[in-house]
Amino acid sequence: MDYPDLKALGNDLYRCVKCGSCRSVCPVFTEIERETAVARGKLALIEEVAEGNLMMSSRFEDIISLCLGCSACEENCSNEVRVVEIIMAARAALVNSKRLSLRKRMILRWIMNTTHFLSLILKAGSLFQGLLFKRIPEESGLHLRFPLPYLDRRRFVPPLAKKFFLERYGGREIKTEKEIEKIGYFVGCITNYLFPAIGEAIVNLLKEKCVSIVLPEGQGCCGLPAFGVGDLKTLKDLAVKNCEAIERSGVDKILVACSSCAFALNKLYPRIFTGDQRFKKISSQIVEVSQYLSTHDWKNRDERFNQKIKVTYHDPCHLNRELGIKREPRGILKSFSQVELIEMTDPSRCCGSGGGFNLAHYDLSLKILDKKMEDIKATGAKVVVTSCTGCMLQLKDGAHQKGMKVEVLHLVEALDKLK
Amino acid sequence: MDNKIKEALIRIVGKENFVDTIEDRICYSYDATNQKYLPEVVVFPGSTPEVSEILKIAAKDKIPVVPRGAGTGFTGGSVPVQGGITLVMTRLNRIIEIDSDNLVAVVEPGVITGNFQKEVLKLDLFYPPDPASLQYSTLGGNVAECAGGPRALKYGVTRDYVLGLEAVLPTGEIIHTGARTMKCVAGYELTKLLVGSEGTLAVITKIILRLIPLPEAVATLLVIFPEVAQAAKTVSEIIRSRIVPSTLEFMDNASIRCVEDYLHMGLPIEAGALLLIEVDGEKEVIEKQIRRMSELCRRGGAEEIKVAEDEEEREMLWKARRSISAAIVKLNPTKVNEDIAVPRSRVPEIINALHEIAERYRLVIVNFGHAGDGNIHVNIMTNRKDMEEMERVKKAVEEIFRSTLKLGGTISGEHGIGITKAPFLKWEVGDIGIEVMKKIKACFDPLNILNPGKMLL
Numbered sequence: 001m002d003y004p005d006l007k008a009l010g011n012d013l014y015r016c017v018k019c020g021s022c023r024s025v026c027p028v029f030t031e032i033e034r035e036t037a038v039a040r041g042k043l044a045l046i047e048e049v050a051e052g053n054l055m056m057s058s059r060f061e062d063i064i065s066l067c068l069g070c071s072a073c074e075e076n077c078s079n080e081v082r083v084v085e086i087i088m089a090a091r092a093a094l095v096n097s098k099r100l101s102l103r104k105r106m107i108l109r110w111i112m113n114t115t116h117f118l119s120l121i122l123k124a125g126s127l128f129q130g131l132l133f134k135r136i137p138e139e140s141g142l143h144l145r146f147p148l149p150y151l152d153r154r155r156f157v158p159p160l161a162k163k164f165f166l167e168r169y170g171g172r173e174i175k176t177e178k179e180i181e182k183i184g185y186f187v188g189c190i191t192n193y194l195f196p197a198i199g200e201a202i203v204n205l206l207k208e209k210c211v212s213i214v215l216p217e218g219q220g221c222c223g224l225p226a227f228g229v230g231d232l233k234t235l236k237d238l239a240v241k242n243c244e245a246i247e248r249s250g251v252d253k254i255l256v257a258c259s260s261c262a263f264a265l266n267k268l269y270p271r272i273f274t275g276d277q278r279f280k281k282i283s284s285q286i287v288e289v290s291q292y293l294s295t296h297d298w299k300n301r302d303e304r305f306n307q308k309i310k311v312t313y314h315d316p317c318h319l320n321r322e323l324g325i326k327r328e329p330r331g332i333l334k335s336f337s338q339v340e341l342i343e344m345t346d347p348s349r350c351c352g353s354g355g356g357f358n359l360a361h362y363d364l365s366l367k368i369l370d371k372k373m374e375d376i377k378a379t380g381a382k383v384v385v386t387s388c389t390g391c392m393l394q395l396k397d398g399a400h401q402k403g404m405k406v407e408v409l410h411l412v413e414a415l416d417k418l419k
Numbered sequence: 420m421d422n423k424i425k426e427a428l429i430r431i432v433g434k435e436n437f438v439d440t441i442e443d444r445i446c447y448s449y450d451a452t453n454q455k456y457l458p459e460v461v462v463f464p465g466s467t468p469e470v471s472e473i474l475k476i477a478a479k480d481k482i483p484v485v486p487r488g489a490g491t492g493f494t495g496g497s498v499p500v501q502g503g504i505t506l507v508m509t510r511l512n513r514i515i516e517i518d519s520d521n522l523v524a525v526v527e528p529g530v531i532t533g534n535f536q537k538e539v540l541k542l543d544l545f546y547p548p549d550p551a552s553l554q555y556s557t558l559g560g561n562v563a564e565c566a567g568g569p570r571a572l573k574y575g576v577t578r579d580y581v582l583g584l585e586a587v588l589p590t591g592e593i594i595h596t597g598a599r600t601m602k603c604v605a606g607y608e609l610t611k612l613l614v615g616s617e618g619t620l621a622v623i624t625k626i627i628l629r630l631i632p633l634p635e636a637v638a639t640l641l642v643i644f645p646e647v648a649q650a651a652k653t654v655s656e657i658i659r660s661r662i663v664p665s666t667l668e669f670m671d672n673a674s675i676r677c678v679e680d681y682l683h684m685g686l687p688i689e690a691g692a693l694l695l696i697e698v699d700g701e702k703e704v705i706e707k708q709i710r711r712m713s714e715l716c717r718r719g720g721a722e723e724i725k726v727a728e729d730e731e732e733r734e735m736l737w738k739a740r741r742s743i744s745a746a747i748v749k750l751n752p753t754k755v756n757e758d759i760a761v762p763r764s765r766v767p768e769i770i771n772a773l774h775e776i777a778e779r780y781r782l783v784i785v786n787f788g789h790a791g792d793g794n795i796h797v798n799i800m801t802n803r804k805d806m807e808e809m810e811r812v813k814k815a816v817e818e819i820f821r822s823t824l825k826l827g828g829t830i831s832g833e834h835g836i837g838i839t840k841a842p843f844l845k846w847e848v849g850d851i852g853i854e855v856m857k858k859i860k861a862c863f864d865p866l867n868i869l870n871p872g873k874m875l876l
Contacts, residue, residue, distance in 0.1 A: 078681055
């Protein structure tokens, strides 16, 4: 395995001086108020495991799973400890030692690895949604009729798209007349299966700018959910598949609209699979959508709507903290005269999704989400815009749980609607 | 520990507030000194009666009990050196009352200091003590260690704001000390005895705090000096000129570089030292003070004086100052941290002595802190795996303390004694002092169960 084992983290592991300042910013600690919830405690345990003083137990696994991966602690750490990397290394160590629960391993490796199979299952799911789910008429969503692993019954689930995005265009090039530019588009699972409207918005926007889109055939899940539970083997398999799909497509730039996918392809792959030059190449080709859209001028648009609409923006953790992008999305929104952009308190505070975190710790995830929804409510905004499909799922669940009439839109959907 | 005792503890606090897995115990074995001693169990009481019941059980079987707030102290105060029960007080975290008519607040020990300051600020009130850990340390911990902070220069330390306490004695008996009034002299001053007693005499369960009105305005200056000696001398000059800034903080070149490396905010990495000065009060008065101080600083050799333009800039400067302690660990992995204080007129002398000691023992020593009240944080950056260097560190620490005491100073300005400074307490208070302290300890805690092994008492 490319990824260093705990001992190989070496001095990086011991950078933590136990000052405790992570306690002041960790969303999980804010809810649980136990040292096991926060970076300092987890690092202390991982140190002991690395030194051979502590065996990895199921308690250890539970504690290590209690992390959103939001990096708020890293941002606040004066000694710049790479907390999330260390915790992920511990999760990988747990998987290696076969501590990952059988259920998790089965679901993840089997489902995510077989993209085609996944499509089939979800297609079947889409057709048989009525059996599994009860539709909620007032909102376009569903509730589970009976408990399934991972899906708490209270959870609000968007319906599976009747036609998945990649199916609609599958492997085709979406050509425009007077083509000025050609760009690849890495779709990602949530857009493909649940929110194809995001993909459609990108098609519309790029058509307007005479940009043709190539959909690399064979692209699949970016693998971040697998990484999140320490399954590096599945991550590698998916990464290689995506890499090959992109290489085959022959495009230079690859647009990514989901912040988490952008993080995975641009930062995670080269960081983990250090020996492999292919991932460095792919990484350099990735263009995050708000950065791309900022390079175009959207101001000469038919601004039909004179009525101001209150909008607020949520910073996805991966976009803000890992990729350092927070100005561009706001810049795009502010360029429209009918948008009144109101900043919520702490717009970069994690929504509580944390990838797999909200599956394993739904209650806690909801508590963390509650603070975010309260902050959104306080702005009075009618629309909350964000750039991560994972955050979107979470925020939609939040709006439903709290009965809030706020629309959750991806930045590209908002841009597409504003024209 | 007998299972019966564990069951009794569970009956008091509830199953969810009792942990004894090895993983949980490891997470409560350290404080910011990163020394680790395992407790046997960790409990999270939710009320004063629960604390009392726990101590009664502990007393019966002579089980050590160590009270703990956020566990962020610098001297091992909350580290359970003799195992036993770690009593985490963070569930007692209510601000019970803010009485703006009487400028008094009543709080539980688990309240985070910074949060309390924000709450009273909403009422235009001010709780000045500002230890660097205020965003995550607790008022209870601050009281137990008599925490200080930069504003101590003008406003004093935690002790100066504690009017009264509710505390549980090691026997389980509940005691109330002090009063809600500004003045109180009813018997011996037990309140001030408990403040700074480092959790060895009683467990604090309620704190009555004094508040003051919020100053109208505050101005923050960053003053850059090419030489450390100039900065040190300017500190004395400012005090001599009868200006009392609210803070007068000092950062040496090493601390500036480490923080700049982390924050990239344009700090002067070539400077010999910088001073971070704040004045507060009425607008017209502080404008005058800024002018006078700038003049003094220029005469003292300052090459640049910057005034923070807005709240955001001010926050950045304080973030930089509070980050030093952790940021300097990038120099070397082991930090031996001392917190000496000397009369402020002797700050230039102690700075000289520190440089001389660093050179003679070939050690990296970073100095920063509350130059205005003579309290310098001396940090020897070393590597505990280098046995030979650790010997030199040991000798250097002894010399630092000797020089400090010779200048009429103290071996701890605000961090307390705990484990780390215990061997040197005798140098400062003398044999008789130690004897008296031991008697006081025996009087409160005849069984020696409350935070045993601290201060060598």
